[in-house]
Amino acid sequence: MREFAYVRAEDVAEAVELAGPQVRYLAGGTNLFDLMREEVERPERVVDISRLPLAAVDDLPDSGLRLGALARNAHVAADDRVRHRYPVLARALLKGASPQLRNRATIGGNLLQRTRCRYFYDLTAACNKRTPGAGCDALAGFNRGHAILGASSSCVAVHPSDMCVALAALDATVNLTGPEGERSVPVTDFHLLPGETPHVETVLRSGELVTSVDLPPWPPVSGDYVKVRDRASYAFALISAAVLLRVEEGRVAVARIALGGVAHKPWRAYAAEELLIGAAADEAAFARAAEEAVAGARPLEHNAFKAEMARRLVRRTLMDLARSS
Ligand SMILES: Cc1cc2nc3c(=O)[nH]c(=O)nc-3n(C[C@H](O)[C@H](O)[C@H](O)COP(=O)(O)OP(=O)(O)OC[C@H]3O[C@@H](n4cnc5c(N)ncnc54)[C@H](O)[C@@H]3O)c2cc1C
Ligand code: SF4
Numbered sequence: 001m002r003e004f005a006y007v008r009a010e011d012v013a014e015a016v017e018l019a020g021p022q023v024r025y026l027a028g029g030t031n032l033f034d035l036m037r038e039e040v041e042r043p044e045r046v047v048d049i050s051r052l053p054l055a056a057v058d059d060l061p062d063s064g065l066r067l068g069a070l071a072r073n074a075h076v077a078a079d080d081r082v083r084h085r086y087p088v089l090a091r092a093l094l095k096g097a098s099p100q101l102r103n104r105a106t107i108g109g110n111l112l113q114r115t116r117c118r119y120f121y122d123l124t125a126a127c128n129k130r131t132p133g134a135g136c137d138a139l140a141g142f143n144r145g146h147a148i149l150g151a152s153s154s155c156v157a158v159h160p161s162d163m164c165v166a167l168a169a170l171d172a173t174v175n176l177t178g179p180e181g182e183r184s185v186p187v188t189d190f191h192l193l194p195g196e197t198p199h200v201e202t203v204l205r206s207g208e209l210v211t212s213v214d215l216p217p218w219p220p221v222s223g224d225y226v227k228v229r230d231r232a233s234y235a236f237a238l239i240s241a242a243v244l245l246r247v248e249e250g251r252v253a254v255a256r257i258a259l260g261g262v263a264h265k266p267w268r269a270y271a272a273e274e275l276l277i278g279a280a281a282d283e284a285a286f287a288r289a290a291e292e293a294v295a296g297a298r299p300l301e302h303n304a305f306k307a308e309m310a311r312r313l314v315r316r317t318l319m320d321l322a323r324s325s
Contacts, residue, residue: 001037008048012177012209018047019179019207025049027070027109030101035114038121040130054108054211057081065215066175069108073163074099076107086215088223088242092166095227098234108210111164111174111190112202115157115264116236117146128154129198144302145238148310149294150263155198156300158261159191160236165260166225168268169242172215178208187213191265198264221246221254222325226317228261228309237261239309245321247281255318257293259310269293272314281322283315290315 009015015025022044026032035041055070057079065085067076076082077093097105119125119137126135138146138156146156164187172187191202204210223244229235240260246253255276257269272292279285290311297307 002039002042004036004043005045006048007045009052012052012054012211015047015049015052015209016178016207018045019209020045021206023047023207025108025209027106028072028104030097030105031109031113035121039123040114040121049209055106060214063217067107067213067215069210069212070106072103073097073105073107073110074102077102085218086166086170088169088225088244089163089166089215092162092225092227092240092242095225095237095240096162107163107213110161111167111187111210111213112204113161114201116160117157118142120157129157129194129201132197132199139300142302143300145236145261146300146303147263148297148299148303148306149259149267150193150265151298152194152196152198154196155194155264157194157198157264159263159265161266162225162227162237162240162260164191164266165237165240165258166242167213167215168258168266169223169244169256170215171256172213174210175212175214176204176208177211178205180205182211184214188266188268194264201264219244219246219254221256222321224317224321226313228313239306239313241310241313241317243314243317243321245281245318245325247322247325250281252276252279252281252285255289257289257314259293259314262294262297262306262310269314271295276318283319286315286318286322289318 024043026048054068056068058066077090083090125137167187221244227237227240242258244256255273259267272289294307
């Protein structure tokens with residue numbers, strides 16, 4: 001690990017003041033320290049934000065919920081309001097990492113964790129995300145875990161977070177404070193597709209701090225988060241899906257579908273949702289929606305199975321939710 005300066009911020013304003021291009025905020029450290037140890041990240045200064053008063057989970061006046069950026073993943077998953085009003089989020093959080101990591105990892109850090117592409121971590125490999133213009137060894141390499149949707153010839157990495165897939169289905173909002181003040185961004189716009197600049201991963205501006213994530217009032221729907229992975233626990237998703245459904249008199253009234261493990265960002269399947277609204281809640285409609293959810297998929301040499309896996313996961317989850325609603 002390279003030498004770096006360490007400073008602890010006492011409040012949000014000081015954290016923003018101490019930030020800059022070669023500076024990284026430190027929350028739980030479960031991703032940042034790994035990256036620094038491997039020298040993928042080489043910040044000159046680390047600003048410790050872990051003691052800022054941003055760890056609460058608060059009710060919002062509209063009966064939504066505000067998750068502080070420093071709330072631990074385990075704490076949020078165990079919160080009664082999250083478990084009862086947003087079970088899809090609680091399930092997504094509990095399917096991520098291990099109990100020890102969830103006790104340490106924070107909401108803001110989970111949102112900003114970086115891809116697990118093995119070539120990104122390997123300093124001997126070519127990686128446009130690590131070194132812009134260097135090339136991408138994953139394109140012709142072992143790309144079993146990589147993207148099938150929204151990728152580019154510059155980068156085929158996927159976003160690794162479970163939580164963010166649930167947040168995308170929930171239409172959550174990310175609240176930010178930076179040198180130019182405060183702003184809010186829908187979580188579906190927060191992460192970017194790679195294009196020709198895969199090193200630019202989010203709309204976060206220099207020095208901006210995530211302060212919280214807002215969940216809108218819970219729509220009365222059934223929902224589930226399902227995850228397919230190589231091991232039963234402690235593994236990133238090959239494919240995951242957050243699905244919300246409400247059926248009224250046999251027809252679909254509300255449908256939301258977000259996929260994980262398929263793209264550089266949590267992938268909201270808007271066209272599939274549109275197909276479902278007003279349709280009979282039956283197997284044929286769910287199969288059509290599942291097909292649409294991966295329309296335009298462009299598999300790589302080793303991951304053609306992902307499109308079929310995503311289709312089956314979406315179809316089966318819709319069926320299960322329809323049966324139980
Ligand atoms: C072995 C292992 C297995 C894992 N498995 C899974 C899994 O299955 N699913 C899953 O979703 N995740 C998984 N994770 C990832 C884990 O969830 C993340 O490491 C964690 O959420 C990051 O949170 P943190 O608070 O530790 O972030 P940190 O490591 O402290 O920070 C991560 C990044 O976010 C930035 N950052 C942190 N907070 C803020 C903020 N408030 N504002 C602006 N920038 C900020 C930091 O500067 C850094 O760039 C795994 C991690 C490990 C090590
Ligand atoms: S897929 Fe993206 S992160 Fe992986 S090697 Fe290629 S450029 Fe780097």
